[in-house]
Amino acid sequence: MEVDQLQRSFVEYSRLLFHEGFLDGQFSQLQLLQDESNPDFVLEVVSLFFEDSERLLNDLTIALDQQNVEFKKIDAHVHQLKGSSSSIGAQRVKNVCIAFRNLCDEQNAEGCLRCLQQVKQEYLLVKTKLEALLRERHDKRVVHDLNCGFIFQLEQQIVAAGGAIPMLNEFC
Amino acid sequence: MDLGVKPVSFTSSSASWKSADGVSDQFPAGLRVLVVDDDPTCLRILEKMLKNCLYEVTTCNRAEVALKFLRDNKNGYDIVISDVHMPDMDGFKLLEHVGLEMDLPVIMMSADDSKNVVMKGVTHGACDYLIKPVRMEALKNIWQHVVRKKKHEWKEKDFEQSGSVDEVERQQKPPEDVDYSSSANEGNWKNSKKRKDEEDEAEERDDSSTLKKPRVVWSVELHQQFVTAVNQLGIDKAVPKKILELMNVPGLTRENVASHLQKYRLYLRRLSGVSQHQNGLGSSFMGPPDAPFGPMSSLSGVDLQALAASGQLPPQSLATIQAAALGRATTKSAIPVPLVDQRNIFSFENPKLRFVDGQQQQNINSKQVSLLHGIPTNMDSKQLATLHQSAQSFGSMSMHVHSQASQSNSLLTQMVQPPSRAQILNEINGSHALNLPSSAGQPVLSQAVPNAVLGRSGIENVRGPVFTSVSSPLQL
Numbered sequence: 287m288e289v290d291q292l293q294r295s296f297v298e299y300s301r302l303l304f305h306e307g308f309l310d311g312q313f314s315q316l317q318l319l320q321d322e323s324n325p326d327f328v329l330e331v332v333s334l335f336f337e338d339s340e341r342l343l344n345d346l347t348i349a350l351d352q353q354n355v356e357f358k359k360i361d362a363h364v365h366q367l368k369g370s371s372s373s374i375g376a377q378r379v380k381n382v383c384i385a386f387r388n389l390c391d392e393q394n395a396e397g398c399l400r401c402l403q404q405v406k407q408e409y410l411l412v413k414t415k416l417e418a419l420l421r422e423r424h425d426k427r428v429v430h431d432l433n434c435g436f437i438f439q440l441e442q443q444i445v446a447a448g449g450a451i452p453m454l455n456e457f458c
Numbered sequence: 459m460d461l462g463v464k465p466v467s468f469t470s471s472s473a474s475w476k477s478a479d480g481v482s483d484q485f486p487a488g489l490r491v492l493v494v495d496d497d498p499t500c501l502r503i504l505e506k507m508l509k510n511c512l513y514e515v516t517t518c519n520r521a522e523v524a525l526k527f528l529r530d531n532k533n534g535y536d537i538v539i540s541d542v543h544m545p546d547m548d549g550f551k552l553l554e555h556v557g558l559e560m561d562l563p564v565i566m567m568s569a570d571d572s573k574n575v576v577m578k579g580v581t582h583g584a585c586d587y588l589i590k591p592v593r594m595e596a597l598k599n600i601w602q603h604v605v606r607k608k609k610h611e612w613k614e615k616d617f618e619q620s621g622s623v624d625e626v627e628r629q630q631k632p633p634e635d636v637d638y639s640s641s642a643n644e645g646n647w648k649n650s651k652k653r654k655d656e657e658d659e660a661e662e663r664d665d666s667s668t669l670k671k672p673r674v675v676w677s678v679e680l681h682q683q684f685v686t687a688v689n690q691l692g693i694d695k696a697v698p699k700k701i702l703e704l705m706n707v708p709g710l711t712r713e714n715v716a717s718h719l720q721k722y723r724l725y726l727r728r729l730s731g732v733s734q735h736q737n738g739l740g741s742s743f744m745g746p747p748d749a750p751f752g753p754m755s756s757l758s759g760v761d762l763q764a765l766a767a768s769g770q771l772p773p774q775s776l777a778t779i780q781a782a783a784l785g786r787a788t789t790k791s792a793i794p795v796p797l798v799d800q801r802n803i804f805s806f807e808n809p810k811l812r813f814v815d816g817q818q819q820q821n822i823n824s825k826q827v828s829l830l831h832g833i834p835t836n837m838d839s840k841q842l843a844t845l846h847q848s849a850q851s852f853g854s855m856s857m858h859v860h861s862q863a864s865q866s867n868s869l870l871t872q873m874v875q876p877p878s879r880a881q882i883l884n885e886i887n888g889s890h891a892l893n894l895p896s897s898a899g900q901p902v903l904s905q906a907v908p909n910a911v912l913g914r915s916g917i918e919n920v921r922g923p924v925f926t927s928v929s930s931p932l933q934l
Contacts, residue, residue: 312591319506319594327506335499365543369569370499372591 303419308412313375317453329420335374339409342367346402350395360398361390367405376416378408486601487512490534494524494552495541495567500590504539507594521547528560535562536604539588542568542575550582557583558675563603567592610724611717674714683707684718 303309320327342363349360368383382405389397418437444451491508495501496519508515516535518524521544528535538556542549553564566579567588579587585603588596676684687704688696698716705715 315593316503319510324506331499331502334502338498362543365569366497369590370497372569373500373503
């Protein structure tokens with residue numbers, strides 16, 4: 287494949303993620319931060335995000351499962367999740383967190399439960415997408431998922447053809 | 459910011475900075491930043507961003523650990539960036555600690571962008587507040603806070619310690635039009651005269667001032683002692699050496715007192731509105747916008763001055779104020795609500811001359827609080843309450859100063875023009891005995907004219923805490 291073709295496909299796929307709202311401009315910032323001295327930066331940060339989020343989601347589940355729901359505590363967790371998701375550019379997760387905090391303010395336990403489900407869903411979605419986007423850099427195995435495999439191959443081929451993996455600018 | 463000080467000072471200060479902190483001339487590269495955030499994702503991202511800015515980054519995810527780093531290495535950091543919401547310690551508490559113990563610029567950050575939280579950052583003395591997600595552009599410029607703070611500190615040292623004889627002489631040159639600098643110059647003038655025989659000391663200071671000195675923490679008690687001493691000495695005679703003697707605090711040096719005195723004066727200048735251009739203190743306290751000022755929110759000593767300065771203060775008003783001044787009581791302000799936006803205080807745009815209202819007292823007190831907040835004493839706003847007492851005794855000082863001022867007439871135009879104020883002062887002083895016993899408090903004048911007085915270029919006498927006058931309640 288031609289390098290530019292590959293690059294275009296890569297860009298298109300990433301753009302897709304942006305357009306679908308999974309990722310926002312902040313993610314581009316992270317990509318820009320990656321350089322030779324920190325070649326795995328994005329992967330590192332994303333992994334931290336996964337770890338932290340899963341812990342928070344867990345805490346949230348437990349907190350909302352209590353007899354007496356402590357909204358202050360829940361709000362603190364959600365605030366934290368909002369912070370990290372916004373830092374990484376996980377836009378949809380962040381948006382749900384905003385709604386979640388409002389429900390906490392209203393002390394709406396049921397609403398919070400629903401929101402928790404929603405945030406979990408969004409989290410899993412973005413996690414899948416991100417893993418797809420990144421995994422292949424270090425894991426050379428062929429991935430079944432067309433998207434994943436496609437991206438992986440794209441990157442490989444771009445580099446092999448002597449091109450650079452395009453960095454995305456702001457799409458927002 | 460132009461403080462009217464000759465560029466030389468700054469040059470020398472940055473040169474000193476180089477030797478003092480070992481920061482090379484690739485500044486701001488190498489700026490030493492301490493980042494505190496319990497969110498590992500954000501922490502990592504910030505670290506990378508800061509490194510990309512060529513800063514030297516230290517990270518930690520707990521406030522306690524951060525404090526330990528700072529305490530163990532007092533001069534090892536230039537600036538601190540801290541998250542607001544942290545599990546082990548509130549970010550604002552950390553901010554207070556850093557301000558009190560290390561006096562470093564602190565930037566707060568949070569995903570929370572609600573107004574009251576940002577306001578809290580301001581009132582606690584944060585020099586900036588960043589909303590997450592933090593972008594590179596926001597971090598690139600944090601060095602300005604370091605420079606601003608250092609520049610301010612160096613200016614103080616230059617004034618009081620005169621790093622070199624040359625600088626002293628330079629500052630002795632004819633006062634400039636800018637009141638701030640001229641007053642400072644004159645103040646310095648007197649100081650330097652007394653220091654003729656201390657030139658050697660000055661040179662030593664020059665050397666030592668380039669070295670890192672342990673910072674003195676101006677606690678509430680210490681500041682009160684300072685204020686008492688200045689009060690006792692009288693504005694005319696409040697020189698660092700004597701203040702030091704009066705305070706009799708072991709371990710406190712004349713330099714410490716001198717620089718604190720300078721800060722104090724700067725604070726007073728700010729009150730007068732002259733030092734609007736001087737914003738380097740980095741901790742302008744502002745109260746919540748909906749602070750309970752009451753209907754008289756516009757009323758305060760400062761406003762009076764503003765009015766007076768703007769020429770809107772009719773003679774009868776002055777008389778009224780004067781009368782009120784006599785009857786004024788020493789009050790305790792209710793404090794803890796620093797309400798006024800300092801910019802507003804000095805904007806002189808407030809045309810409401812409602813000083814005849816008794817509520818003014820409350821406002822004034824409140825204003826006092828906010829004004830007091832401006833004092834870089836590293837104090838929490840709540841602690842300022844205790845200062846009010848001592849602050850009030852200063853009223854007399856200002857009176858003295860004013861009376862001694864020789865002033866021309868057309869003062870009523872702007873604050874920045876000393877002459878007008880003098881007139882007001884004269885008018886006010888006219889029927890008032892100027893022997894203000896310290897207990898009295900010359901509220902009106904003090905309040906009505908602090909700006910005028912302070913703004914006057916010839917106010918060499920105003921060494922002391924004229925600001926207190928502002929704190930005196932104005933009862934009408």
